Amino acid sequence: MRKFELTMGLLVFLVLTTTCKPKNKSESEKLNIKNEKAIDNKEKELKNKVFEVEVLYKISKDDTFQVFYTSLNETENFSSNYTIKKKVLASNDFTSIKFQLPENVLPYKIRIDLGEKKEQGSIAIQGIKLRYSGNEINIQKELIPQFFLINEFLKYNHKTGIFKSSVINKSYDPFMISSALLNKKIDIELKLSVL
Numbered sequence: 001m002r003k004f005e006l007t008m009g010l011l012v013f014l015v016l017t018t019t020c021k022p023k024n025k026s027e028s029e030k031l032n033i034k035n036e037k038a039i040d041n042k043e044k045e046l047k048n049k050v051f052e053v054e055v056l057y058k059i060s061k062d063d064t065f066q067v068f069y070t071s072l073n074e075t076e077n078f079s080s081n082y083t084i085k086k087k088v089l090a091s092n093d094f095t096s097i098k099f100q101l102p103e104n105v106l107p108y109k110i111r112i113d114l115g116e117k118k119e120q121g122s123i124a125i126q127g128i129k130l131r132y133s134g135n136e137i138n139i140q141k142e143l144i145p146q147f148f149l150i151n152e153f154l155k156y157n158h159k160t161g162i163f164k165s166s167v168i169n170k171s172y173d174p175f176m177i178s179s180a181l182l183n184k185k186i187d188i189e190l191k192l193s194v195l
Helices: 002-019 027-048 141-147 180-194
Strands: 052-059 063-070 083-088 095-100 109-114 122-132 135-140 148-150 154-157 162-165 175-178
Touching: 052 063, 052 109, 063 095, 083 095, 109 122, 122 141, 122 180, 135 141, 135 180, 141 148, 141 180, 175 180
Parallel strands: none
Antiparallel strands: 052 095, 052 122, 063 083, 063 109, 109 175, 122 135, 122 162, 148 175, 154 162
């Protein structure tokens, strides 16, 4: 009987030592990981609450692009109080520039100014993306004329995606404004999706 008890004790000891492995992470490490994930989620949530306009462009001279926005209604005019201006660099390859509106601002309409340099000439746009709250509208070059009203300082070739900018009566202000179709698309696909 004594031999049996000794054998059983040894067996229990072996089972406990081989199956009960020490924890890989301490409780504080687990808590740190939870906190980091919570911070990452909060950052993603905040980023998702920012309306973003991304333009994939190619230009031959450094310039400045600008995005204006309105947020009240269709009769509101564009204002220098509601704009984001960024320098864009010349490149032989398509380059992306992102404009982020203030947090929780959903535009009623947008205007994209394609440069200030009168000698720019050609401006190639591969596409424009609008993002808000994890949703995206992707406008390829062929569809730009359906989604934007292009002013008289720009001539657009939808097959190549190239704008030709020009000076008219010593003035230069090349821009495009979101069409009623795009405004409705923003309203349905980006605004209503977060309700």
